[in-house]
Amino acid sequence: MNVWMIAWFELRRMFRARTVLINLFVLPLLLIFILGTALSTFFNADDKIHDLDPVKVAMVESVGNKGAVSSQLNTYLQSPDIVKMIIMQDVPTTEEAEKLLRSQKVDYVVTVPVDFDHQVMTGKEAKLELMLGSNRTANMVAGTVFDSFLDEINHGQSVAIVVGSMGLKQEVAVSSGSPSDAHSYVSVGKLNDAATSYSAAQYFAVAMLIMFLLYSGGTASDSLLNERENHTLYRLQSMPISHIQILVGKMIGSSIVAIAQTLVIITVSYVLYGTNWGQQPVLLAVTCMLLIFASMMIAAIVSLMSKSSSGASNFMQVLIVAMTFFSGGFLPIPVGFIQNIGEFTLNHWGMKSILQIMLHGNISEIISSIGMLAGICAALLAVTAIVYRKVGYHA
Amino acid sequence: MNMAFVEIKDVVKRYGTNISVDHLNLSIHEGEIFGLLGPNGAGKSTTINMMSGLMKLDHGSISVDGISVNDRPLEVKKRIGLVPQELALYETMPAADNVTFFAKLYGLRGKLLKERVEEALEFVGLQDRAKEMPATFSGGMKRRLNIACAIMHHPKLIIMDEPTVGIDPQSRNHILESVRTLNKMGSTIIYTSHYMEEVAAISDRVAIMDQGHVIACGTQQELRERVASTEKIVIKATQITEAVIDELELHPRISRVSSNEDVIELYVASSQQELQDILFICAKHNVILQSLACEEPDLESLFLNLTGRKLRD
Incomplete structure (x- = not known):
């Protein structure tokens, strides 16, 4: 019960902060619009190929x-x-x-x-x-x-x-x-059965959705460390509630904000930019939930190991921007070694899964990408557990 | 009044090779205001952290209301209201929301929750500012809200760790008055400070800590009796030189001498007997006297007597 109390309070605190709301809900939609418009020439949409x-x-x-x-x-x-x-x-x-x-x-x-x-x-x-x-x-x-x-x-x-x-x-x-x-050496076809390939708006909607889901981990990390720096963690820990309940409560609060963020980005990008998110809402939801979970685990690890919120915030930003860059989230990069590095990022597997969902791709391929994400989440959970046992979440 | 509500037995806490609390023993009775006095680094905050279940003990045991802190920390925490030394508030949430959130974590719900939140805010005189953000409050108001967040569940034991640091005299008096009222309402209070006057003003019993040890413990009367054979002479003067201090220190019946720019404090067995000698030495070194007073020994005198240092050194 106390976990939900902390989660609810966390939610109320976050929704009170205007900068947080702008960063989490307005900025991604703006970036999807800007990148989708400016970089649309990098994408051969279906109707352009014959031109x-x-x-x-x-x-x-x-x-x-x-x-x-x-x-x-x-x-x-x-x-x-x-x-x-x-x-x-x-x-x-x-x-x-x-x-x-x-x-x-x-x-x-x-x-x-x-x-x-x-x-x-x-x-x-x-x-x-x-x-x-x-x-x-x-x-x-x-x-x-x-x-x-x-x-x-x-x-x-x-x-x-x-x-x-x-x-x-x-x-x-x-x-x-x-x-x-004669053999047909080249087959000119579509990327999916529904005869649509993804547009720039779709590509960047996915890339920005994933990047901002990871940023919700950054927000969680800030919140965990601010609790320590503002001494409220000291007070919380003097109350009849365990340390792990405080940590989990705060994570749940941040995760609920991330879920709200996902729904807003998907709905608004669909309504305003006509972004087609495919016909697999369950798989889309599972992919997003795994990304949120992974970002929360990264936030927990960084917060437990950091001494200051500014240091943790800088680290999270560099990590998220680097992962987005290497996975081609800002711009698809046709350079072999960068693409190879990209495969080690959460963004890569998240994008692969969601883009396949958008293109009505093979279910087994989507599930394989989701499996990779689940594997990364399991590894991050294990690391979080080890770090928590070693250093704990103390005032 | 005589039952031990908090029992600290042979407690040791180390930080690496440094011993912060060294084989500490204390009994705090139910319904009393217990003052914990000592300079910075004496081990007061560490003792409080261990008492509140925030820190593990390296050795010994602590029980609160008969419950072991080691074995059942959450049960002990339900009985404690801790007022931390640092302000522990959510500055961007209204004052009432701060109190409500912490009250919920103590299990208060519904009508009782509302009543207790209002009562706590009224108690600290912030009922009119309930909807305002602590970020807009003065230092004293924040301190008072800090107290409200620790008392709304009517704890049996309230621990106040230097609750008056950095505030104006008016807010300080308000807080000290609150402590007395809370005590009258039935709570046992542990009050730590390095301000001797505050502890002396409100405490029934006092423990003086230094370097992890309790060096004296008892009622204020008992502690004063330990230094009753000593009198304090305070001389305000100009042209105080090292030579005059050296000569006063060499005097066989002056137990201690401390001085700053224009004040000399001397501890003697009998001021009547030694006053003539003291005045003679001062005159010899051309010290120009402005005033001279003989004072009753206080807790500061006791600390100085026991450790050779002042509380705020």
């Missing part, structure tokens, strides 16, 4: 290289999906192709090496010589198309290495039949 102009590609095919693999490449380039994206132009020499690229008559140049077929058939890595133009988007589109083809060819090679050259010949034979029978 891309086809890329003009000059292809130089060396004389004497007219084998099965080259013919497979031609078949691939003539497939309907690729034709929408790539306009091919055969050019006899590399020099001529380069001139066309310099004069911006083509966007991209691909040279098929003399020994391309031979290399592939002998089990070596398939490589095309590529010359990039000045248009980044065109380079990205053409690069994706040709990389996809090479990936498929190299996959065939792997098969050959494992099952022998007959395997590769069979692969090639099958795929070099009629164009209609």
